[in-house]
Amino acid sequence: MLRRDSSAHTTGSAGCISLHDVHKRYRGEPDEALCGVDLEVAPGELVALVGPSGSGKSTLLHLLAALDRPDHGTIVIDGFDVARRIGAGRYRRGTVGLVFQLHNLLPNLSAAANLEVVMFGTHRRRQERRARARELLDAVGLAGKYKDVPTRLSGGERQRVAVARAFANEPQVLLADEPTGSLDDASTATVVALLRDHVAAGGTLLAVTHDSRLLAAADRVVTLTAGRITGDIRKNDAVTLRVAAGAGGLE
Amino acid sequence: MxxxxxxxxxxxxxxxxxxxxxxxxxxxxxxxxxxxxxxxxxxxxAVSIMETGRADFTVAQFGASDILNGSIDSTDVAGIKKTKGVDSAVGVYIATANLGASQPFFLEIGIAPADQAPFGVTLSRGRSYAPTAPNEIMLGYRAARHFGAEIGTVLKIEERRFKVVGIYTTGNAIGDDGAMFPLPTLQSWHSKPGLVTLVFVRVAPNTSIRAVRHRVDANHPQLTTMQSLTEFGRADRNLxxxxxxxxxxxxxxxxxxxxxxxxxxxxxxxxxxxxxxxxxxxxxxxxxxxxxxxxxxxxxxxxxxxxxxxxxxxxxxxxxxxxxxxxxxxxxxxxxxxxxxxxxxxxxxxxxxxxxxxxxxxxxxxxxxxxx
Known part of the structure; x- marks a missing residue:
């Protein structure tokens, strides 16, 4: 139901994430948040990004979402050069879907309206936006909560609204920061299934996570330490993947 | 949404x-x-007062701070009358009187009896005043109704008594809410003998109003002609x-x-x-x-x-x-x-x-x- 049409992209770059020698340093910080990151993610891959606090995971997601720009290096997603300023709004609206760690819902809007505003500027008409919002909320188990404002929702419900919102414009690439962080077991299973559906349909998912169930569902686990990629384990190495999922020293 | x-x-x-x-x-x-x-x-x-006299255009003193307090000499009125294309030019003295809270802006119009018809005055009752009568007036029908005055009623206007000899209409609310006086009577009362405030001009049939205005403006640089609300607004410095x-x-x-x-x-x-x-x-x-x-x-x-x-x-x-x-x-x-x-x-x-x-x-x- 939430899947995008995999035939929508005809170019070979559809859903591809490509980072080359990416550097980022925040003003006033002595150390680089990211130093020389190279990463390729193919369409249809679910990549879990792990690492200790301050390792640069969120920074990497922000750069991929064009919310920030690298100091050096190139980031190309779905054929879009993320470092370009022009077209960033369209890119964020159409190419990527973003799940924030802190949910970031608009407090004065209902759950459904939080999804609908994301669809402004797309081809969808008002009725279509409403139907799409309800369809997505149903999919994350929030049927009947359409009109509830965030303050009337539990933390888990808010997180599910945030996940549903990321799907609103059928993005090719999903970027998620701890998408299951506040969820109970049942909700986690629902969300993980949705995310798997997305990659099964040819979409790409890069998720910062420490949730063992999402790690178990990942095709790759990439470890980031002090701004550098220090591990990149693929699912066909099942034993290593389990080790990575239970690795100590991760937050 | x-x-x-x-x-x-x-x-x-x-x-x-x-x-x-x-x-x-x-x-x-x-x-x-x-x-x-x-x-x-x-x-x-102000324009309603100006429009009391039905004219093609009105002449006032140029540069007057308040056009209704301007002064035009009788020789200028005679000159305007002689201007080519002018059918009639009526010199009128205009003043206001405070008759208390109910009539603080009572309009007084000084006009010769012979000029009343070209000015657009219609006598509805009684007669016109004599040209130099010192104590005769005509009342607008609205003013007459307001004061409950009839023909023969004696009205006290600012310490002077006047006998109402006629009731008139002009088709203009402000004009009908005032009184008409013999021109010399009002002029001498306000110590302005031989002076009028405005001149109401009608042009001859099939004559260009613009051309006549141009002639009047050219011949009388101390005067100004007005035809519209906007022009009046520009000419009156107070406005x-x-x-x-x-x-x-x-x-x-x-x-x-x-x-x-x-x-x-x-x-x-x-x-x-x-x-x-x-x-x-x-x-x-x-x-x-x-x-x-x-x-x-x-x-x-x-x-x-x-x-x-x-x-x-x-x-x-x-x-x-x-x-x-x-x-x-x-x-x-x-x-x-x-x-x-x-x-x-x-x-x-x-x-x-x-x-x-x-x-x-x-x-x-x-x-x-x-x-x-």
């Missing part, structure tokens, strides 16, 4: 702030409406000053109103930085965000304008009760006032919201999301 629906929802969910902004707009609009109605009405009152005061007051109201809008819009901006940052991070363009902020201000301006027009009418009712304006100020409303009020409200909204809107559009999404 539609885009307009989002704008209305945002305003409803911040009702107090929206109301304060609308109030700031309303105060500015009310000031503009009241000033506009006052200026327009004063102009209309020019009133209009200048109105423009100045309106600009001041615009600045104050726009400052009020900007103040609340800026407060709202700082309160909503995270919201704007989030909208940008999920793909809203700068233009769409800018349009949201300005759209909200425009909707507030619309409600503010509606409130302001109502408040302006209330203010006009208040102005009517001012002792200085009783009898002089007859509120007259022109449709342009409402258009001006609406335009003014939108100008305030745009001026006030533009800076916050640009600030919102320039936000770096990530920085905005990090704001507490």
């Amino acid at each position: 539609s885009y307009v629906g989002l704008i209305l929802h945002n305003l409803r969910s911040r009702f107090l702030r929206s109301s304060v902004t609308a109030a700031a707009v309303a105060i500015g609009v009310a000031a503009v409406v009241a000033l506009s109605v006052l200026t327009y009405s004063l102009q209309q009152t 020019v000053l009133i209009r200048a005061a109105q423009t100045g007051g309106s600009l001041l109201a615009l600045i104050i109103g726009a400052s009020g809008v900007m103040n609340t819009a800026l407060l709202s901006f700082y309160e909503r930085i995270r919201e704007f940052g989030l909208l940008r991070s999920v793909g809203w363009t700068r233009r769409r965000l800018c349009a949201l902020v300005i759209g909200e201000a425009v909707v507030v301006a619309f409600f503010g304008a509606a409130l302001g027009v109502l408040a302006g009418f209330v203010a006009v009712r208040g102005l009517m009760r001012l002792p200085q304006l009783v009898g002089v100020f007859h509120p007259a409303y022109e449709s342009a006032i409402f258009g001006r009020a609406l335009g003014f409200a939108f100008a305030m909204a745009l001026l006030g919201a533009l800076y916050p809107a640009l600030k919102a559009a320039r936000l770096v999404p990530l920085d905005a999301l990090r704001k507490e």
Whole structure:
């Protein structure tokens, strides 16, 4: 139901994430948040990004979402050069879907309206936006909560609204920061299934996570330490993947 | 949810702030409406006097601070009469008398009996006064009704007694609310023998009014000709000053109103930085965000304008009760006032919201999301 049409992209770059020698340093910080990151993610891959606090995971997601720009290096997603300023709004609206760690819902809007505003500027008409919002909320188990404002929702419900919102414009690439962080077991299973559906349909998912169930569902686990990629384990190495999922020293 | 629906929802969910902004707009609009109605009405009152005599154009003293206090010599009147293309030229002395709270602006028109017909006067009862009668007058039918006067009634006007010998109509409310006097009587009473205030000119059939005006203007540089409300407004220095005061007051109201809008819009901006940052991070363009902020201000301006027009009418009712304006100020409303009020409200909204809107559009999404 939430899947995008995999035939929508005809170019070979559809859903591809490509980072080359990416550097980022925040003003006033002595150390680089990211130093020389190279990463390729193919369409249809679910990549879990792990690492200790301050390792640069969120920074990497922000750069991929064009919310920030690298100091050096190139980031190309779905054929879009993320470092370009022009077209960033369209890119964020159409190419990527973003799940924030802190949910970031608009407090004065209902759950459904939080999804609908994301669809402004797309081809969808008002009725279509409403139907799409309800369809997505149903999919994350929030049927009947359409009109509830965030303050009337539990933390888990808010997180599910945030996940549903990321799907609103059928993005090719999903970027998620701890998408299951506040969820109970049942909700986690629902969300993980949705995310798997997305990659099964040819979409790409890069998720910062420490949730063992999402790690178990990942095709790759990439470890980031002090701004550098220090591990990149693929699912066909099942034993290593389990080790990575239970690795100590991760937050 | 539609885009307009989002704008209305945002305003409803911040009702107090929206109301304060609308109030700031309303105060500015009310000031503009009241000033506009006052200026327009004063102009209309003056023009009504001018229009009492049905003429193709009117001649007044050039550069007079108050045209109704201007002076034109009888030789000039004779000269105008002789101008090529002039059919008739009626010299009229105009004064006003304060007859108490009910008639503080009683119009006195000094005119020769022979000029009454060209002036547009119709005698409805009685007779005209004798050309130099010292104590005979004709009353307009509205004034007669007001005083309960009939033919033969003796009326006391500023310590002098006059016998009503006729009742007239002119088809003009202000003219019918006054009295007509023999020209020399009124001139000598006001110590202006041989002088008139205005000359009402009719041109001969099939003659260009413009050409005749041009001749009069050329032959009498100390005089000015007027044909429209606008020309009257330009010729009367008092009205020019009133209009200048109105423009100045309106600009001041615009600045104050726009400052009020900007103040609340800026407060709202700082309160909503995270919201704007989030909208940008999920793909809203700068233009769409800018349009949201300005759209909200425009909707507030619309409600503010509606409130302001109502408040302006209330203010006009208040102005009517001012002792200085009783009898002089007859509120007259022109449709342009409402258009001006609406335009003014939108100008305030745009001026006030533009800076916050640009600030919102320039936000770096990530920085905005990090704001507490």
